[in-house]
Amino acid sequence: MTMWNLTPLSNLNAREHLDIAFANGEVTEIEKKFLMNLYEQYKTTLGRPSFSMQAQGQRPELYNLIHDAYGLVQDNRKLKKLRAELKLLADYCPYCGFAPISDLDHHLQHNRFKLLSIFALNLIPCCSPCNTGKRRSPSDKPAEHQLHTYLESVANYDFLRATVTLHPGTGALEVVYLVEKCVGMSAELYLRLTNHLTEFDLHKKYAKQVNIHLSEHQFGMEMAYQNGEIMLRAYLNGTANAHAKNFGVNDWRTALFRGLALCDGFCNGGFKKALGQKS
Ligand SMILES: [Zn+2]
Numbered sequence: 001m002t003m004w005n006l007t008p009l010s011n012l013n014a015r016e017h018l019d020i021a022f023a024n025g026e027v028t029e030i031e032k033k034f035l036m037n038l039y040e041q042y043k044t045t046l047g048r049p050s051f052s053m054q055a056q057g058q059r060p061e062l063y064n065l066i067h068d069a070y071g072l073v074q075d076n077r078k079l080k081k082l083r084a085e086l087k088l089l090a091d092y093c094p095y096c097g098f099a100p101i102s103d104l105d106h107h108l109q110h111n112r113f114k115l116l117s118i119f120a121l122n123l124i125p126c127c128s129p130c131n132t133g134k135r136r137s138p139s140d141k142p143a144e145h146q147l148h149t150y151l152e153s154v155a156n157y158d159f160l161r162a163t164v165t166l167h168p169g170t171g172a173l174e175v176v177y178l179v180e181k182c183v184g185m186s187a188e189l190y191l192r193l194t195n196h197l198t199e200f201d202l203h204k205k206y207a208k209q210v211n212i213h214l215s216e217h218q219f220g221m222e223m224a225y226q227n228g229e230i231m232l233r234a235y236l237n238g239t240a241n242a243h244a245k246n247f248g249v250n251d252w253r254t255a256l257f258r259g260l261a262l263c264d265g266f267c268n269g270g271f272k273k274a275l276g277q278k279s
Helices: 014-021 029-044 060-072 080-087 128-133 187-199 202-215 218-225 229-247 252-261 264-276
Strands: 103-106 123-126 160-166 173-179
Touching: 014 029, 014 060, 080 103, 080 123, 103 128, 160 252, 160 264, 173 187, 173 202, 173 252, 173 264, 187 202, 202 252, 218 229, 218 264, 229 252, 229 264, 252 264
Parallel strands: none
Antiparallel strands: 103 123, 160 173
């Protein structure tokens, strides 16, 4: 699965990374133990932002030492292996689901949560636009807290929807992505998932991706429609199922094809005009 969740590194090697970064005693054994404790706490609290994750009260230099050690997680520096391993965890950015991996995002921002700067669980491979578009410090509102890509699985829910309509005047395709509140889903998770779509500007990004992706399916749709509306719907549903299998039920492409299959105007011939229009 590529969107929303990634499986974390099977061995985080957190202690080893601290030893590699601070091989000359710049960080004491006691401090390393303190950091390992903080990492454990991070796991237990699922990486949610909190005052205690800032871990104040240590000597001031420690915060900058760890913060600056992130520079070692660059190509050709001491922790380059960590970078390479993390980038292999995903085919596409887990935040948007379509762009290639280019960056590592600090789930808890490393200007705020300095002691988490080189902790593998706090490093999420993602695309550059998602990384740079993300807020600089976490929201005060829990309903706006970013979902943790490694620690908070949403695989038990089928929540992403794309509502497809055709513009009454021009016939152009109009796709609106939204999160459906599933049975058993908490109100807070619903709000956080909904917030994810706006936080990473996905409404705007998907408008373009939808056009690109559908143009690749134009011929398939035309062929299917030669045998009628029912066959076009079968093509759309079949493609949705294939996407669900490859990318997950909450992938933007799965939601798109499901939404298209539910749009009568699109299926009864409107698709030709809809795909011809670049709205
Ligand atoms: Zn992205």
